[in-house]
Amino acid sequence: MSELATQEVSAGGVAPRGDYARVSAAIHYISDNWRAQPPLDDIAAHVGLSPFHFQRLFKRWAGISPKEFLQALTLDHAREMLKGSANLLDTALELGMSGPARLHDLFVDHEAMTPGDYKRRGAGLQMTYGFHSSPFGSALVMITRHGVAGLAFADSEDDRPGVLADMTARWPCAVYEHDPARTAPCAARIFDSRRWKPEDPLKLVLIGTDFEVRVWEALLKLPFGHAATYSDIAAHVCTPKAARAVGSAVGRNPISFVVPCHRVLRKDGGLGGYHWGVTRKQAIIGWEAGRV
């Protein structure tokens, strides 16, 4: 009803030419920087507008919001990751079955807990944990003396307690000790790709049910920069019908990022979900795209 009024206000700056330049600059900026998933504030600042103005201007010209545009670019790239991976996955998985059970870009050596250990709900386990800054927000790292057992993400200081609770609930009988000094080197290494060395693999401990561990092991074989669908994974560990079961298992992946659950996408081309927020999944995909 007040459309006329708003039109008049924006007509104050009689320069659609300038508007076009700004939108165009924004599109280029987003296309160049989508890997870093820049927040609205950054993009707005780059074209010299307040976030509020910019968001409205962009939507008027492009038909979609800056955020939607960013998501579309990410999705495009995710689908590219999927392209050649169909056969690649089969061979990687088959080969990895008989050969050494390890290895992707972040060289990893893992051992799974026995089902018996799993049933004890972590009893007898000593977990040392700490929060550390990462490219994807504050990262909670949990280690046992056998290796890394947990990696989770928090958006802010405020949801750290919730994230910690989420993780400790998975092994309720374990003993937890807060000691960031001990987990810091581990965190530093995980997020610095220059420190990924085959001769000194990162040790992981996979604590889960038999089925879950099989799924997570499959994820470890997905090559950097490639992706698979939930049903691809299902076909390998069980039957293609089990895509949904795989989804749940992937969702319970306790060592996110290291076990690359962000490389699993929906068959219909969608991104699928992410336990720590789809935005984070996008960010990690972008981070990888920047290092192929």
Place this chain on the structure above:
DNA sequence: ATTTGGTGTTGTG
């Protein structure tokens, strides 16, 4: 575009 009916695994009562 949305809805529906089909899936396997897991946690709960």
Place this chain on the structure above:
DNA sequence: CACAACACCAAAT
């Protein structure tokens, strides 16, 4: 033992 919940999927509206 049954049942509901789930980071899914394909086919039918």
